[in-house]
Amino acid sequence: MKKILYISVVLFSFSSIFVSCKKNSVISSISRDDLFSLKYGNFENQINLFDLAEYGDTIPTSMAMKGGFFYISNGESKKLLELNSYGDLLTLYHNKEENPAPLFNASVGNSVGVSPKANEVTTKKVIEYPFNCPSKICVDSKQGLYVVEVLPVERQENDGKRTLKQVVLRFNNNSFIDYLGQQGPGGTPFPYIYNIYTTANNELVVICIVPDGHEVFWFSETGYLLHNILINTKDAPNPLDDEEDRTTYLKVENIIPDNKDYKLFVKIDYYNPVIDETSKVQSSVEFNSTYVYPLDAKTGKYGKPVQIPGYEEVITQGFSKIVYKNPYDFLGVSNSNWLFFTITTPKGYIVQIVDPDGSRIIKRLLEFNNDKILFQNFSVSGEGIVTALLAGKEHADVVWWRTDSLLDSLVNK
Numbered sequence: 001m002k003k004i005l006y007i008s009v010v011l012f013s014f015s016s017i018f019v020s021c022k023k024n025s026v027i028s029s030i031s032r033d034d035l036f037s038l039k040y041g042n043f044e045n046q047i048n049l050f051d052l053a054e055y056g057d058t059i060p061t062s063m064a065m066k067g068g069f070f071y072i073s074n075g076e077s078k079k080l081l082e083l084n085s086y087g088d089l090l091t092l093y094h095n096k097e098e099n100p101a102p103l104f105n106a107s108v109g110n111s112v113g114v115s116p117k118a119n120e121v122t123t124k125k126v127i128e129y130p131f132n133c134p135s136k137i138c139v140d141s142k143q144g145l146y147v148v149e150v151l152p153v154e155r156q157e158n159d160g161k162r163t164l165k166q167v168v169l170r171f172n173n174n175s176f177i178d179y180l181g182q183q184g185p186g187g188t189p190f191p192y193i194y195n196i197y198t199t200a201n202n203e204l205v206v207i208c209i210v211p212d213g214h215e216v217f218w219f220s221e222t223g224y225l226l227h228n229i230l231i232n233t234k235d236a237p238n239p240l241d242d243e244e245d246r247t248t249y250l251k252v253e254n255i256i257p258d259n260k261d262y263k264l265f266v267k268i269d270y271y272n273p274v275i276d277e278t279s280k281v282q283s284s285v286e287f288n289s290t291y292v293y294p295l296d297a298k299t300g301k302y303g304k305p306v307q308i309p310g311y312e313e314v315i316t317q318g319f320s321k322i323v324y325k326n327p328y329d330f331l332g333v334s335n336s337n338w339l340f341f342t343i344t345t346p347k348g349y350i351v352q353i354v355d356p357d358g359s360r361i362i363k364r365l366l367e368f369n370n371d372k373i374l375f376q377n378f379s380v381s382g383e384g385i386v387t388a389l390l391a392g393k394e395h396a397d398v399v400w401w402r403t404d405s406l407l408d409s410l411v412n413k
Helices: 404-411
Strands: 020-023 032-039 061-066 069-074 079-083 089-094 125-128 137-139 145-150 166-172 175-181 193-198 204-210 213-219 225-232 249-257 263-275 282-296 306-308 311-317 320-326 329-333 339-345 348-354 361-367 375-380 386-391 395-401
Touching (some): 061 137, 061 375, 061 386, 069 145, 079 145, 137 193, 145 193, 213 249, 282 320, 306 339, 306 348, 329 375
Parallel strands (some): 089 125
Antiparallel strands (some): 020 311, 061 069, 069 079, 079 089, 137 145, 145 166, 193 204, 213 225, 249 263, 263 282, 282 306, 311 320, 329 339, 386 395
16 A cells, blocks of 8 residues: 655755766856845945844845836845836835934945936835834735735734734835735734735735645735635645555645736655665655646646656766756746746756746756855746845845746747
């Protein structure tokens, strides 16, 4: 009888054991555009990333790009920045108790030396809000801002299993509207929010991590709950059921909404146990395969999946050769439902882009020096542009890779 176990998977790194490693094939790089840089500090056009070690993997800083404008949520400094592609600050949302009063000077160029044109009129706005710790951020087509916020301790709730302490703040027309909880405006705080997204219909999708897996809250443009889906790990589909009788481990790695339809893309990684030949005891796990399933947000039913190739690394030592496969991370989905995946390499990131039915796959290297990057936040726009906030020792760079041109060339063939 087949036995399926569902546990959290810990991957082990074997690269330090071997003498050398090389890739199976050369992957072409795509040119990177360095748009602007932000200095560290407390002034209005700076961000605070001084306490990275304190936050670990939950650093409350993220960036979104919409229509060539960049929106940065910086939890440490309790503020949000809206900037254009030259790095000019357009709107500052900040906690005035935690930040100095802004000293706007339109004649000052940005930190990469690009000054505003002589006839350019720069209008900067300041919106005050008592932020506690803003983190994830997204933007809709009307430039409405959504940001994850942590409530003060006295406003947090407990459902008997966990503390509910996060909400999603809404801003529009440069003013605060309200906050969304599980039921909508003013609702119960959410469990831990993994990410938030907006769709082409200006609907908000909130992805939460819960004890049984993931819970998705899908809201209308006006903020009212349309769909609530629990993606239970133990009920997730397993294509390896039809294979030989063996234990299988799976992990729901990420969930991203479709931009137009009430559909979710659920990425699941599958692993096999590794049995030590001497002791006959399981010593670790090894990656088997990745599938992305479309899930109907109305019915909760899974559709036909697309298999996503893993990243293969060839390790050689003398005359022996071992091939290791690792899963890519699920980065995002374009408006035309191309699926974007990334994985870290010594030279930067490899982005793997897969069309909706899995028939076409393109890979490109996004070059940057990992050794000099202290923190990174990647995202992909609806057009298919990969953007990143890359934080080094002295400043943070905002960059993008025009991967949308790759998609255009394939679609127009």
